[in-house]
């Protein structure tokens with residue numbers, strides 16, 4: 001586990017469960033639409049996994065990814081990317097922030113935008129963590145950083161920021177990457193790049209980003225690296241990890257990334273198992289009726305990628321879209337827009353504002369903010385719809401996860417219990433498909449179901465700590481935790497004690 005501390009681990013483990021419930025509604029709507037659209041397409045196509053697994057043993061990767069071909073590997077760019085101060089940031093910000101572009105394809109003019117926040121204290125001893133949101137097509141800056149695990153929240157005035165107590169950069173140096181090109185401020189000068197965007201190109205670009213970024217921040221080259229994400233990043237993160245390990249094993253590139261592990265929360269890992277888990281979840285959480293559930297269970301086998309007409313029909317009756325239901329957190333209020341353009345929360349939950357996305361998006365579209373971030377002036381959006389036809393998205397990450405496990409990579413899968421889009425039940429079926437043997441060194445289990453009561457650390461009425469109070473109001477969180485490859489003796493006791 002390298003330099004990560006016990007306390008740090010605890011936070012890294014618990015915070016995602018909290019953060020997931022601040023999910024921006026746009027990401028979920030986007031994933032739902034994507035999943036619907038792929039029903040009509042065949043899911044074939046070559047993937048980064050295919051190219052890596054071809055032959056089944058030593059990964060072979062093209063030589064085209066050589067550092068000396070990457071433009072912009074100029075260390076002086078780091079100074080240019082430093083953000084002296086973000087508009088409206090509170091007093092006493094005690095960590096460094098950077099933002100800017102890294103070119104990943106000089107020929108086509110494709111560049112990815114990142115926002116990097118270092119840890120407030122002891123940053124040299126803390127790991128590097130790359131965070132990716134899903135979609136496909138949603139922004140890690142607007143959603144991940146500003147609404148979930150970043151250091152700031154945008155206030156209702158659209159102009160000022162407050163600190164997020166549970167920010168992950170308390171424990172790690174965190175890169176929020178807008179990926180792939182076409183998301184947020186990331187772009188390509190060759191618009192046909194957007195048409196061919198899919199899982200393999202995303203993994204390749206993200207790999208190129210990391211290599212070039214590390215040239216700009218050489219002090220992080222040897223640092224332990226974690227890749228993390230949620231939702232559709234359940235596809236991005238394992239495939240990126242496979243690309244990294246494959247390149248590390250390739251003698252031609254001379255590049256070695258110190259990948260220590262991956263973490264994915266409420267991930268889309270397997271389309272079929274996710275779907276099976278979803279309807280089961282909706283039924284046993286009282287969202288769909290006995291009749292609809294009986295219909296679905298008698299017509300859908302959920303054991304292949306084709307569901308059949310009767311199954312599709314049964315599922316269509318389960319349309320539970322309702323303006324008062326946030327599909328990513330079935331217990332949370334939603335943001336309602338009235339005819340006159342004003343917006344309000346569908347019900348009151350102290351300390352939580354479902355309309356927070358409005359202020360965040362307004363903030364990121366302010367010219368002064370875009371300048372401070374060193375972004376191109378543009379109409380920034382939380383999710384870009386151009387990726388609904390995302391290419392080469394395999395139905396299942398199970399082969400990729402297996403390959404990573406075989407190569408000794410530590411993997412953490414964690415799922416909160418409020419999300420109906422990528423529900424914990426789906427994660428659980430995918431874990432079963434991994435067919436891992438359950439080890440039980442002494443009395444500790446490598447595979448555990450956690451009931452984690454989350455403590456509220458502050459009283460009602462303080463607006464800063466958005467998510468924590470909700471956990472107390474709404475009871476316990478169920479998390480599915482799988483530890484693969486971690487040396488259990490190195491997992492801190494406080495985490496094990498929660499199992």
Ligand SMILES: *[C@@H]1O[C@H](CO)[C@@H](O)[C@H](O)[C@H]1NC(C)=O
Nearest residue numbers: 103105106108109110111189
């Ligand atoms: C894209 O084109 C613009 C305008 O020519 C140029 O300034 C920019 O550097 C190009 N981006 C990349 C990544 O090459």
Ligand SMILES: *[C@@H]1O[C@H](CO)[C@@H](O)[C@H](O)[C@H]1NC(C)=O
Nearest residue numbers: 156157158341358359362363
């Ligand atoms: C914040 O931005 C939203 C969306 O543009 C707008 O409707 C709202 O009036 C703004 N709020 C303030 C306080 O300016």
Ligand SMILES: *[C@@H]1O[C@H](CO)[C@@H](O)[C@H](O)[C@H]1NC(C)=O
Nearest residue numbers: 058059060248249250251252
């Ligand atoms: C890399 O080089 C070493 C030593 O020359 C060799 O043993 C190994 O098989 C090579 N690995 C690959 C993936 O080519």
Ligand SMILES: *[C@@H]1O[C@H](CO)[C@@H](O)[C@H](O)[C@H]1NC(C)=O
Nearest residue numbers: 299300301302303304305306
């Ligand atoms: C799927 O399940 C159904 C019903 O249990 C069964 O008849 C069918 O053969 C299964 N298909 C596959 C591909 O396993």
Ligand SMILES: *[C@@H]1O[C@H](CO)[C@@H](O)[C@H](O)[C@H]1NC(C)=O
Nearest residue numbers: 036316317318319320321322
């Ligand atoms: C579900 O219902 C909503 C509201 O009635 C409707 O707009 C939407 O198209 C329906 N979705 C599906 C997949 O049938």
Ligand SMILES: *[C@@H]1O[C@H](CO)[C@@H](O)[C@H](O)[C@H]1NC(C)=O
Nearest residue numbers: 337338339340341342343344
């Ligand atoms: C807009 O509509 C909402 C709800 O219908 C109402 O409460 C609010 O007063 C209206 N605002 C204005 C400016 O008319």
